[in-house]
Amino acid sequence: MPRKTNLANLPPEIRHEIFSNYFQVEGGYVCDGDRLHTADGAPIDLSLRYTCRSIANDTKHLPLAANIIKFTTIHRxxxxxxxxxxxxxxxxxxxxxxxxxxxxxxxxxxxxxxxxxxxxxxxxxxxxxxxxxxxxxxxxxxxxxxxxxxxxxxxxxxxxxxxxxxxxxxxxxxxxxxxxxxxxxxxxxxxxxxxxxxxxxxxxxxxxxxxxxxxxxxxxxxxxxxxxxxxxxxxxxxxxxxxxxxxxxxxxxxxxxxxxxxxxxxxxxxxxxxxxxxxxxxxxxxxxxxxxxxxxxxxxxxxxxxxxxxxxxxxxxxxxKVRFSATAIAIRFLKRLPANQRTRVRKLILHEDFPSVNVPSVHARGLIPFLRENPLLRVERRVSVLGCAADIIGWLRPDVLGLEREHNFKGIDNCDLKKRLSSWLLDALVMADLNLPPKSFTLLLESGGNAEYCTELFQVLHRHVALHRAWNLCMERGLLPHTTSEPRQVAKIAKGFAVDETLIKALGILAKQESILRCDFNPGVELNVEEFVDTMRRLDGMRGLDGMKGFEEMRCFEGIEEDPSHTFHSTLASWSHGVLYRSFDLPPGRKYEDLLAENHELQTRDEYLQSIGMKCEEAPPS
Structure with a gap:
């Protein structure tokens, strides 16, 4: 008489497949800072593990192994x-x-x-x-x-x-x-x-x-x-x-x-x-x-x-709203797990959707011990360009309370933008040089539905690179005789145009979309350095040209308007300012007030009175 088949006497690999499918939930697990729950907020169902000792032993590590675990920045x-x-x-x-x-x-x-x-x-x-x-x-x-x-x-x-x-x-x-x-x-x-x-x-x-x-x-x-x-x-x-x-x-x-x-x-x-x-x-x-x-x-x-x-x-x-990064929350979670459970985790998604404390771009380095301990662990760090990396929300008083005094958003300054975007690229790129297991860490820059806008933001970095290279070429070729006669000005301009070679490397890796740096938008294209070289050369020669003619040439290149009586150095400064530092408005459909509300708790006088149960007409005059 054939033996009756049941779950307990199935081959181990089949039981493992069945149990994995049972514990795998749609959307994986989400960490709220202290505990895990399903993506829809429900408690994790572990009832199968209590069926018998054999199943408990077979499944003790499966819930963590079978599910992606997601983390976000947290404000409490x-x-x-x-x-x-x-x-x-x-x-x-x-x-x-x-x-x-x-x-x-x-x-x-x-x-x-x-x-x-x-x-x-x-x-x-x-x-x-x-x-x-x-x-x-x-x-x-x-x-x-x-x-x-x-x-x-x-x-x-x-x-x-x-x-x-x-x-x-x-x-x-x-x-x-x-x-x-x-x-x-x-x-x-x-x-x-x-x-x-x-x-x-x-x-x-x-x-x-x-x-x-x-x-x-x-x-x-x-x-x-x-x-x-x-x-x-x-x-x-x-x-x-x-x-x-x-x-x-x-x-x-x-x-x-x-x-x-x-x-x-x-x-x-x-x-x-x-x-x-x-x-x-x-x-x-x-x-x-x-x-x-x-x-x-x-x-x-x-x-x-x-x-x-x-x-x-x-x-x-x-x-x-002071937040801790998704990565910091994940590190805290991993530290609290026993080692025999921690090494069963297979996939973490860290969503950095808002700014957080203590230089969040470097937080991925705290994952290094866990990635080395668990070669099968894969971490994807998703960073919102607009909500987090560009980091356009400043201090409360001038940015938020100033709204009452008809404060207007002045735009995202390209100078600050270069520093902020660069920090995320360079700090992630470091992870590729630490002898970690292959494909263990990836940085994904997210546009949040603003792909064209993010492309324009990243084109700023390509402008910085082009100007940096153009300046160096001009120095090598001796194309700026008027400028190089003043060493202090040369040093000052060179410092302003300087770009870390590692950033150039990072932009090249990001463009390939197949390594540690990725994005869900076009990350921009390299610019023609020779055009920048030619513009610098013409600006250097403006001392011998009619001032207005020189400025007309400059305006054709970047559309900058300036007083033609300015000196050459202010002309060069104005040109480079136009190339690098013009501000960006927010993308269509995004309001600065909404971004402020995402990052601050705000109350009008009426909202405050309502929060304490007082009607506006009952309140003393302000």
Whole structure:
């Protein structure tokens, strides 16, 4: 009599196929930050695993292996202050790190430079350039006291004052969203000013850390002196070497206690924890004590604002939605899995749909240990060009609350656009050079239905590359005799036209659409460099030409209008500005107000009153 067939006595490969199909759900799994659920929000059905011990053993790893796991950027109200203060602490550490290396660079052992050059080939040149800029800015700030090493670096004081001191001493009007510190550095934050483009920020920070550790080992007295000058409350309480413990990996989501500990060591008051959660109010007179015309003007304290009646004063209020990246959430999830489950995961999709804290472009590096541990793991990082990579939303007060004062969107500036798009390309390209398993990581740039618009944005990068190459060709061919007679101008122009060769490589890889860099739109085309060379040559000769004729030639090339009485150098600057830095409007159908609402919580006065259960007519007059 033939044996009755049942699930238990089927061949293992058939049982595996059946079980895999059973556990595989449409849309895969989605992580909400703490747990997994199905794409439609339902709990994951694991009831089959409880049928019998044999099936439980056969299927214990299948749910993770059979399903794609998806992550997105996450905003939680309970994480708002954590993310904001993490950004504050991380930026303060980086400012201190820069200052220490600038002041102590002479103590870097000469025999260590070959190793430093190997770790970060371009760092020595960048450090020399940044040091020179740092010295100029120090003298601008402190004058005769700039060389007084007993005082903290002016850059350190400036950064702490801008983001902490001014708010504490004067008013919440001075609060600049902590979630934006890295993304939109103002003139007070030295990343933008000293290092130029921030697309290699991770390598710069790693090289600075390596150099400072060398200095601490070989010249501990000098190192200790500078640490205690910047952090005087450490003297007699902490070792100067504890400074290195202030660093968070960019992709880490630490606990509140961990961030609070670093904030305390930095000498920053606990009040900063309240700031990301507090609303910013419009009009500015909300923060005034007394009448708007009172002099000297006095402002409400943080405690006054907390106890104020918003309904009496406000016309609009808002606060930032601070987010953690999808990659940071995924790393947190993987760390929490036991190793025997983690190695069963096969596919992760990380959707970076909004801006997030702590330089999100570098977060993929945090995946490296997991990709090496699990050669079968495939990670696709999807980045929204408009929502995330272009990162066009700035600080709350000028961008959001300014809407009431008829603030108009000024467009996406090409100069900032180049830095932001480049950072995503270059930081992803690094993953290809780390001996990871083949095809383990891919960056996919998404247009979100705005393919032609994204093509135009990426054409900006091709313009930068063409101008960079044209300038170098002009120098090699000796085509700019008027320009090259002024070395300072040459250096200034060359710096403005400079493009990292790695970016050129990245654009070539992106164009092929078959490697680590991909996109769902046409990424633009290379431009004719010789046309740029010819335009530069003609501009250089304008000194001997009729001014208007020269400008007519220039306008034919880029359509720039300018005063023909300007000098050659302003002409060249105007031309390059037109080539590189003109602004873009938003794509058709996208409103700036909608983008603002995606990145901030906003309330009008009426909406606020409704949220507390008060009718508008019952409220006191504003």
């Amino acid at each position: 109200k309970e994480w708002r202050s954590l993310g904001g203060c993490l950004n504050l602490a991380s930026s303060c550490y980086f400012v201190l790190l820069q200052a220490f290396v600038f002041h102590l660079a002479q103590y870097i052992p000469h025999e260590s430079w070959p190793l430093i050059d190997l770790k970060c080939p371009a760092f020595r040149r960048k450090l020399q350039r940044a040091e020179a800029s740092h010295q100029i800015l120090m003298h601008d700030d402190d004058g005769d006291n700039a060389e007084d090493e007993t005082q903290p670096c002016p850059f350190v004081s400036r950064h702490f004052w801008a983001h902490v001191g001014a708010v504490e001493k004067y008013s919440l009007l001075h609060y600049t969203d902590y979630g934006c510190i890295y993304r939109h550095p103002d003139h007070r934050f030295p990343i933008h000013k000293l290092w130029g483009a921030a697309e290699d920020l991770f390598e710069v920070q790693a090289a600075l850390s390596f150099c400072l550790r060398l200095i601490a080992e070989t010249n501990p007295a000098e190192f200790t002196s500078h640490v205690y000058a910047a952090l005087p409350h450490w003297a007699g309480r902490y070792s100067a070497n504890d400074f290195f413990n202030l660093k968070f990996d960019h992709w880490t989501i630490p606990s509140q206690s961990e961030v609070a500990h670093v904030i305390k060591l930095l000498g920053i008051g606990d009040f900063v924890w309240e700031l990301p959660d507090m609303w910013s109010y419009e009009p500015p007179s909300f923060y005034y004590q007394g009448s708007e015309s009172s002099r000297p003007r006095r402002y409400l304290t943080i405690e006054d604002v907390r106890q104020a009646d918003p309904g009496r004063h406000l016309s609009q209020r808002g606060r930032e």
